[in-house]
Amino acid sequence: MKIDILVPEFEPVPGAVIAWRAEVDAATWRLSAHQVWEHGGRLIALWAADTGRSPSVHLALVFAGRLLWLSLPVKGPEPEYPDLSDLFPAAARMQRAVFDLVGIRARGDLVDKRRWLRHGAWPVSEFPLRRGFDAGRRFDPVADDYAFVRVAGDGVHEIAVGPVHAGAIEPGHFRFSVVGERVLRLEERLGYAHKGIEKRFETLGVHDGYRLAGRVSGDSTVAYAWAYSMAAEAAAGLTPPPRALWLRALWLERERIANHLGDLGHIGNDAGLGFALAQFSRLKEDWLRSNQYAFGHRYLMDRVLPGGAAVDLADDAMMRMRDDIVRVRGEIARLRVIFDEHPGLQDRLVGTGRVTRELGERLGMTGLAARASGMPLDLRSSFPCAPYDALQPRMVVHEGGDVAARTALRFDEVIESLQCCGRILDGMPEGNIATLYPTPEEGAVGIGWVEGWRGDILIALETGSNGALRRVHPHDPSWRNWPVLEHAIIGNIVPDFPLINKSFNLSYSGQDL
């Protein structure tokens, strides 16, 4: 099928999210991406696969209200594909990761040839996601050089932070070029947490992969497991029972609320208001304990699986959750008044780390941070799969684009998600919570796309023989938001960075599998 002005013939990839897929050549790859860019489309993900026949590069785009999946097979001893980072800046790091993992280089004048995920843990000549790479081998790590961009000028100096931080957070290096306290430039270096998840997927069966998917980024375990299950169900042509879908939505909203509560506390704490952390930590802890009580896991890991859901909702748990909703809503309202009327706190939040809508659109920002900059992006509203088509959550959008907007958005989304939880508890359909997951055919593909609390999580998979996985690519929204953070800090002062960083709260692990 033709889609709008685009050249390739697309075929539908069935599933909960209908994607349109086309195999293209290098020229069409570039042309299609250019047309999508020209008409305001967005880049979601770019990855590569070496599935045995020939290596290929893949691109997920959103255009004209559709999810498009372009595949470009590449050949030769030094395979190449056209660079897209001039159109979509977020593609730059994805392309660098593609080279590090599969050894396929983007071709273009402006291509950044520095490594992204490879830090010397494996030799330069090895590419871990190629077929022949043996994941069991051990290499002696070597220190490698990384050419940070230098800022020259009178009084400019560098502050290097991380990858080991004073607090217990994930590893990441931040290189600030500053004059006094003012930040001229920030360069991130991530990829200190490479675990080989994508390689590990290749040793698993389609039915077992959900557990690994749920551990890509622990704070979004429901979203990842759902996205994986959605992709696996698409590959097998299976629709899970309605009750399972409603349970998933309940868990996804509970995950969103738990993370937002935690973040609100930490935003307050990073501005020196320890009171906020104490209060929100208490709320979050109670919330997680309800998860444990009702579903047997604080963070709801392994509750979503291909074919349905792992646990059902008991009546007494439903009562407890209804009480929780009323209580948390009341407390949130009071805490919000404290936040809004605290002059010292507002002074720190308002205007800090501002990202304009234009900048966000140019850089391809997504998820929560995008909505705080006035970009109406939320899969639950714009690509609603069941049960969100029935729930119809209100999309919250703020225009400010600063830390204050991202904070206010979290407050609003907690309230909205609480309401959503209430509607789910009211409308939960009866019936089974899972159907047997059949063995999918060899070479079947599926795509899962779920709005996690941080943003949209995409998982694309292809099956092998006898229900094995050939290739799984989980794609975290952090890929597209980390580069935005580099811009958000410009012109701000060094001590405001932790606050700005916390207001984005991006995943280090999610973009370094």
Next chain:
Amino acid sequence: MSVSQAVLQLFQGVLAVAVAPLVLGWLNQCRAWLQNRRAPSLLQPYRVLIKLLRKEMVLATNASWLFRLAPYVVFACMVLAGAIVPLVATDLPFARAADVIALVGLFALARVFMALAAMDVGTAFGSLGSRREMLIAALAEPALLMVFFTPALISHSTALTTIVDQFSNGALQIHPSMAFAAVAFVMVLLAENARIPVDNPSTHLELTMVHEAMILEYSGRHLALMDWAHALKLTVYMGIGIALFLPWGMAHPQNWLELPLALAALGVKLALAGAGLALLETLAAKMRIFKVPEFLGMAFMLAVLGMLVHFLVET
């Protein structure tokens, strides 16, 4: 200097050093309660000090003698300051040798050593912290001096013991000027002791630190001394505040029987000061570093106003 004076001086010095971690423990306890948290033990700071004193010290390979000397200098400065400020009695031989101006100098000496030591190893955070500390100190120091001048004008002396004697012995007089000085003093105290809203003593965010950034490279014994000196500084500041603004209940010269009463009074006053400080810290958020000059400028202005009020109203 008689034997009794020497004993009293020694007692006061030891008291300040011994009680300093307790003051910090009390402050932390109050903060925890005000935030609806379960509080750590009152003795926690002592445990931390003991732990640090036992721990092995890790020194940067390029650390110079300055880095190793600084903790001792800083600690010694604070011990001396603790000996100068009248906590329970005014009959202190040391206090006559050093007045409030010398006290400000003593704090400055400690600060200079700490800032130099922080830059010695050459990490980004050390110099970051030193830079910010110097920004704060350059504004806090004149404000502190100005605060001292009002009581000094009232009592015609810059010696703390004389000021305290004057205030606590004379007939109760209301000095409106001292109210201005008191507010200014609290603001300087917050800035000088790395408390919220100027600095956050409990943060783990290295980019926002001031005091903590300076001592980031210290470990073991050195860190224990630095932490202890920090607690001592807070206690001394509270002691100065008490001496200037709540001097009643101190033991008079040659009157040993008043000492237990003075000790009890000190305990109550420190507890109140700690609780008040905890309340201030709980209510406030940390301000931007560039708001600190405004904050301390305000303190300076209040102190000047206090002096003006004294000249206009009280003479």
